[in-house]
Amino acid sequence: MPRKLGQRAQDFREKWLAPSGGWLGELVIFISDLTGVWDVIIIAGVFVCAWIVVRTSPMEISMVLALVFDLTIPLQYYNNEYLRKKHAEHLENYWPSLMMGCLIEGVCFFLLHPDLFTLVVCLKTSAMTILWMIRDQDGLPIKVQSPFDPSGRRSSGGGSVRDSDGRSSSRRSGGSDPPPRTSRDSSRTSSTRPETSKSSSSQPPKPSSSSQAPETSERSETKPSSSGSSTPSNMPTSKNVSNPYKYLHRAGYSDPAIAGMILALNAAEKDRAKKQMNAWVQEKDRKEIERRDKRYSESAKKAGWPKKFEQGAEESGGGKTTLAIPQEAIEKAEASMKSKKVPSEERKKVMDLLKHPKSEKELRAAGKILSDMGIPVKLPKRGEGGESSSSGHEMGESDGHGGYRDIQLSKDTVQTLNQAMAQKQWSKEDHVKWLAYIQRPLSRREFERKVIPLAKSLNVYIGGGYTGGGPHRFDFEKLAEIKGKIKSRCGVDSGMADHMIVHAINQRTSKEAKDMLNRWVSKGIKRDEFEKLRKTAPDWA
Incomplete structure (x- = not known):
């Protein structure tokens, strides 16, 4: 029983106080850490003291005190630019309720x-505080449930607790299914296997790892998994939750809304995304589902869905192929026609061919059409499975996945990797x-998915410094100055610093990226923002 109560107190801190508690949450957490008393007991004491003060005060004073209490926490979030953006929906839902209560x-x-009257004031203030605290930053009710289980079953064992990295992990064995593994978790596990296996130390990474030969890796990445075979091909990649389309579709959400939800999950922290996914899937209120459906359909439309995701720029949707024309070339062709x-x-036939080439022959035909229109496009060379050789890539060209090949490994790095491959006694082929691959210009995506796992397998x-310029093509020299x-x-x-720069230059607009970099340079980084970035920092070689 004490263990369960302690776990509930921890859940209360993480799900209620930390996201929406404001100064009250900070005060309660500070006192709890200082004294060792559970947060629930401390906040109960604060509640009793506040109730006594308001009940024993004159009418005018009690009304003013209650109004101050009702406003201070929401205004704390409203006056902070970063928190205001995160809690925009939360604040929007709170103000009408506050006005009605004051009336x-x-x-x-x-x-x-x-x-x-003082009793009414106490009840009103208590109701407003609870109304604010029971909703998360998206304005959705906080539900105390077990983390999302991809198999659809509820955990029967003990509750989940956070480890040192902030991830949820079960401390009891045999009682619950493991949480869904992300692509990053999979890549970390697979990329570290060559280091831990002594018997295969002299062999190149196996095809199952992410550091395999580049041509083979590209083809294996594009094969849809058996679990996601029913996912539409234009659905964005889910980075934090396994196969969300299946469960959201089953819950009654439309495809546009699911696309917006997946994009929202990708923007959240891993633990937060799992909890949010769980709330969406468990929702039974049809009106709430319709409201979310409309909201996230609009957000997906603003993000460019489905057109932006039809070219294989994302990889978890199933049915993707390396035979793809860069999106910018297709948009130019459509505008030209x-x-x-x-x-x-006729325009529809041409666009179908450009968007969905089914063979290398059709890909060449699409390239010829673009060439006749005066639109230059770099197509992969024949017989290389969609990957060009090092001589076929130019610095700054598109990688066909929304990025640009603007990263070049230094000669010393190439030489070190070359010597390590020789020491491992890899096959000549x-x-x-790999030697040709690491000498060519790389996009940030290729650098993270291929070169980093390769380096880790070679120790x-x-x-x-290999940040690239991002989708907005920032100047490398200026980024180097900003890094210092x-x-x-x-x-x-x-x-x-590299991770912070990569995060900033990949913002939705160049203005947002510049504002974020300028803020870090002039004012530094806030603690909560730093913790969020630290948790998402990749495990570089």
Whole structure:
């Protein structure tokens, strides 16, 4: 029983106080850490003291004190730019309720006896505090449930607790299914196997790992998994939750809404995404489902769904293929045909060919069409499974997945990797393939998915500075200057500074990216923002 009570107290802190508690949550957590008393007991004491003060005060003073209590926590979030963006939906839902409560309180001021009026004030303030605390930053009710289980079963064992990295993990064996593994978890596990296996130390990474030969890796990445075979091909990749489409579709959400939900899950922390997913799947109120459906359908539309995700830019949707024309080239072709008033039927046929080439022959035909329109596009060379050789790639060109090949490994790094491959006694074929691959221009996506796992399997440290320019094509020299300023202003090491820069330059707009970098350089980084970035920092070689 004490263990269960302690776990519930911990859940109360993580799910209620920390996200929406404001100064009250900070005060309660501080006192709890200082004294060792559970948060629930401390907040109960605060509640009793506040109730006594308001009940024993004159009518005017009790009304003012209650209003101050009702406003201070929401205004704390509203006046902080970062928190205001995160709690926009939460604040939007709170203000109408507060106005209604104040209106009722004002009427009671003139109609009720002072003793009865102070009771109404206490009840109103208690209700407003609870109304604020029971909703998360998205304005959705906080439900005390077990973390989302991909098999659809509820955990029968003990509750989950957080480990040192902030992830949820079960402490009892045999009682619950493991949480869904993310692509990052899978890549970390597979990429570290060559290091731990002594018997295979002289062999190149096996095809099951993410550090395999580049051509084979590209083809294996595009094969849909058996568990996600029913997922539409234009559905965004889910980074934090396994196969969300299946469960959200079963819960009654439409495809546009599911796309918006997946994008929202990707933007959240891993633990937070699992809890949010669980709330969505367990929802039974049809009106609430319809409200979310409308909201997330609009957010998906703003993010460019489905057009932006039809070219294989995401990889978990199933049915993706390396035979794809870059999105920007397709958009230019469509604009060109509209300006020349090409008949709609003919335009539709051309767009279908550009968007969904089914063979290398059709891919070449699509490239010829673009060439005739005066739109340059780099197509993969024949016989290489969608990957060009090092000589076929140019610095700054699109990688066909929304990124640009603007990263070039230094000669010293290439030489170190080459020597490590020779010491491992790899086959000549694999050695030559990888040596050519690491000498060509790389996108950030290729650097993270191929080069980092390769270096880890060879036990080679690559070093920092390989951030790239991001989708907004930032200048490398300026980013290098900013990196030094971020290190000194925020007190972080080189690896964390690189991760912060990568996070910033991949914001939705260039203005948001510049504002974030300028804020870090001038004001430093806030603790909660730093903790969030630290948890998402990759395990570099």
